[in-house]
Amino acid sequence: MKEQSTAKPKARRKTKKLREQGRREFLRSTALLVGMVGASLVGLIPLIGQANARLRPPGALKDRLDEQEFFSACIKCGQCVQVCPVEAIKLADIDDGVGLGVPYIEARNQACDFSCDGLQCVLACPTGALTHDIDYPAETRMGFARLARPGRCLAVRGQPFKGAARGKDHPALLRFESVDRWNPIPLAEHPFDLPLCDLCVRLCPIEIRIAQCEAGTPPSGDPNQCPPLHAIRMQPMPNGRAATPVVEDGCVGCGVCEMVCPAEPAAIVVDIHRSADFQ
Amino acid sequence: MSYFVDSLRQLVGLKPVKPAPEQIPIPIKTIYKEKRETPLTREALEAAEAGHARSANRHKWRNRRWITLIVVNLLFVVSYVLDVQLVEGALTASRVIGFHLADLNSALQVTLAYKHIVINLLIGTLTVLVLWILLGGRTFCSWVCPYHLVAEWAESLHLWLAKRGWAIDIQFHRTVRAVFYVVFALLALLTGYTVFETISPTGILSRALIYGPGLALLWILALLAFEVLLSRRAWCRYVCPIGITYGLVGVISPLRVQYNMQSCHHEGDCRGVCMVPHVLDVTIRGRAKGLTTDIGADCTRCGLCVDICPTSSLSYTFKGLEKAL
Numbered sequence: 001m002k003e004q005s006t007a008k009p010k011a012r013r014k015t016k017k018l019r020e021q022g023r024r025e026f027l028r029s030t031a032l033l034v035g036m037v038g039a040s041l042v043g044l045i046p047l048i049g050q051a052n053a054r055l056r057p058p059g060a061l062k063d064r065l066d067e068q069e070f071f072s073a074c075i076k077c078g079q080c081v082q083v084c085p086v087e088a089i090k091l092a093d094i095d096d097g098v099g100l101g102v103p104y105i106e107a108r109n110q111a112c113d114f115s116c117d118g119l120q121c122v123l124a125c126p127t128g129a130l131t132h133d134i135d136y137p138a139e140t141r142m143g144f145a146r147l148a149r150p151g152r153c154l155a156v157r158g159q160p161f162k163g164a165a166r167g168k169d170h171p172a173l174l175r176f177e178s179v180d181r182w183n184p185i186p187l188a189e190h191p192f193d194l195p196l197c198d199l200c201v202r203l204c205p206i207e208i209r210i211a212q213c214e215a216g217t218p219p220s221g222d223p224n225q226c227p228p229l230h231a232i233r234m235q236p237m238p239n240g241r242a243a244t245p246v247v248e249d250g251c252v253g254c255g256v257c258e259m260v261c262p263a264e265p266a267a268i269v270v271d272i273h274r275s276a277d278f279q
Numbered sequence: 280m281s282y283f284v285d286s287l288r289q290l291v292g293l294k295p296v297k298p299a300p301e302q303i304p305i306p307i308k309t310i311y312k313e314k315r316e317t318p319l320t321r322e323a324l325e326a327a328e329a330g331h332a333r334s335a336n337r338h339k340w341r342n343r344r345w346i347t348l349i350v351v352n353l354l355f356v357v358s359y360v361l362d363v364q365l366v367e368g369a370l371t372a373s374r375v376i377g378f379h380l381a382d383l384n385s386a387l388q389v390t391l392a393y394k395h396i397v398i399n400l401l402i403g404t405l406t407v408l409v410l411w412i413l414l415g416g417r418t419f420c421s422w423v424c425p426y427h428l429v430a431e432w433a434e435s436l437h438l439w440l441a442k443r444g445w446a447i448d449i450q451f452h453r454t455v456r457a458v459f460y461v462v463f464a465l466l467a468l469l470t471g472y473t474v475f476e477t478i479s480p481t482g483i484l485s486r487a488l489i490y491g492p493g494l495a496l497l498w499i500l501a502l503l504a505f506e507v508l509l510s511r512r513a514w515c516r517y518v519c520p521i522g523i524t525y526g527l528v529g530v531i532s533p534l535r536v537q538y539n540m541q542s543c544h545h546e547g548d549c550r551g552v553c554m555v556p557h558v559l560d561v562t563i564r565g566r567a568k569g570l571t572t573d574i575g576a577d578c579t580r581c582g583l584c585v586d587i588c589p590t591s592s593l594s595y596t597f598k599g600l601e602k603a604l
Contacts (some may be wrong), residue, residue: 093494
């Protein structure tokens, strides 16, 4: 009898202690859950006001600035980065939140010049985040070029251009079919001597394709490669000495004009919230 | 059947059950009884451990595993740097000599968020599924995941600090990992964003290796600091949904670690080195229900227990091929 009475409270104390331990473990675990899930939700913050919207590679599943489908479909593997011949594609860092590991293009530094012709990034994408619905450069809708600073445009000012488009030290690559059909070369190694600057028109990948098609030699011998519409042209000004670059409906927003513009900052830029389909 | 049930219980974080006396067959009971009657002396145990510690093989599986992990991750890096197109992409999704491969958990997150079945992803996922069914499921964690390796080194530091009282090991309820799994799946489904990928150290480290470091590495450092100072192997043990995804694959994998209770000394060295020690509960005296027991699917097949066991009571096995091997 005596033994029983001493044993019982002991057992109860132990249960109480166990229960207390269990309660603390539950609270700790809940804190871990809330903390980690909270940390992951911080990744949604850069979506506010589409702060993490960027110029995306060809075919990105986006609608104006809404990149939700693109972010969700992208598996963040970087296969698009690896196939790009001009290394235009970069992967976003953690300050882009849920955009982490998603590809983007900094056109001023290195634009997509479609020198792969076949949209290699689209072909490489395992999830169709870069939609497989497009086959040719003219079908892409990355953005839309705009003469943002006409006052800085050499053509508008009626000025010639001589030298490397972005200076001797700029690392940008561009393909010049006249130099090498298969390998892009540094822009710095291809100097120009122009009585009136027209680099944005002259180097526009869409305009180059149209010229090739008009000459009867479409890219890769494939007439489907021929763009249906012009992307940019030079509109002579009444004084006869200057001209204004005018962006047309064939512009796909690749950003080559922004990259090659010798003005600093660039006179012509690509708007990521516009495209040939909605302006 | 009990292997599947035990494995699933482990994966959702339920406590291992102690078998009732009637569940233990007579021959096994006899072996336990014999062990009780001729207890292992401290000298004999120390001699066995010392002998084992001297053997050249005591890091055999760890070394093989580290080499495999480093080689797999370097293949991605070298392939891109040298542009040989052998392994393109990162651990989340890749192409190996042209064949699509996709990490099961990343593919799951993308499918839940995007709500489309992508055919390339499906092909890649099925290929990887078959691969990891053959190789053991969570084998991915210890033999491929780059975070596992840095966390292993951080764990050594944690143990060194803890021995001196400079670090503590806060333990959480293991069920929280299953809750994480459900929460991250729901977040992908409801928000339409692959929320988990933002904090996944596996993806971040794999991309950092291949495409160069970035700010995201600060998150990895924060996780490692938490593990070193406050909670041993916390990410892999209590959080990572990738572990559960591959754990579920491991449930039907024939590649397992097998425990032999007859030669076991029950001294517990294996549980000391194991990242998921609950899977080794069967090595506690009186827990085994048969002469040999397969370790459940939450086991990462890392081989640390195989390496440390002084009596070789733990070994790799491939079900159905035991005789051929």
